[in-house]
């Protein structure tokens with residue numbers, strides 16, 4: 212894409228926003244890449260090394276089964292993942308979405324990311340489909356705690372109440388998606404959206420690509436922001452081949468210049 216057509220496409224997105232009251236953002240590792248997080252694979256796309264030392268695939272090491280059988284191994288890699296997020300700050304793309312929550316009637320974000328950066332940016336309507344690395348829970352009793360990081364934990368950490376292994380509230384390989392989160396998401400999807408944005412995700416999971424397909428069938432506007440071509444690139448009305456922070460900043464700057472920042476909900 213040359214810079215002229217990228218500029219025109221940003222104008223198209225601004226037009227979409229101007230006629231929208233409800234927005235859905237579907238985000239993946241690409242939105243956190245602008246905060247310096249790796250986007251390789253593993254839970255939440257946060258595992259960055261090509262070959263784990265144990266010679267086992269990362270999908271096996273970070274599985275619910277391995278956590279039960281050899282928690283010290285799973286926790287070694289959970290610790291590395293948390294380390295990758297430690298000190299990360301939300302970027303302009305997270306911040307723009309958070310600001311949009313107060314300028315449109317209804318704004319929701321479905322994220323695959325476990326880094327908590329949407330909430331750090333101040334967004335409230337965030338559905339973390341793969342969980343959040345900072346929320347810990349006991350595998351045996353109701354003990355739960357939210358931590359800023361894992362620096363105070365000795366791995367594998369044990370429950371202060373019952374001594375069982377604790378774990379982060381994230382979806383490990385081979386585990387189900389959180390039912391309550393998905394229910395809330397489908398409630399919102401059923402209510403409909405004026406526009407759906409897919410940002411920084413390759414959309415390999417059906418529950419991530421699906422909403423874009425629903426949007427297309429329902430006649431809602433669709434936008435993809437991703438430097439790469441993905442599974443949903445062919446489906447969207449506007450494809451911006453840009454990084455998330457750059458694109459969202461350009462869109463929001465232009466939108467506010469044209470719409471004088473009047474909240475639509477009043």
Ligand SMILES: [Zn+2]
Pocket residue numbers: 349350351352353354370371372373374375
């Ligand atoms: Zn416990």
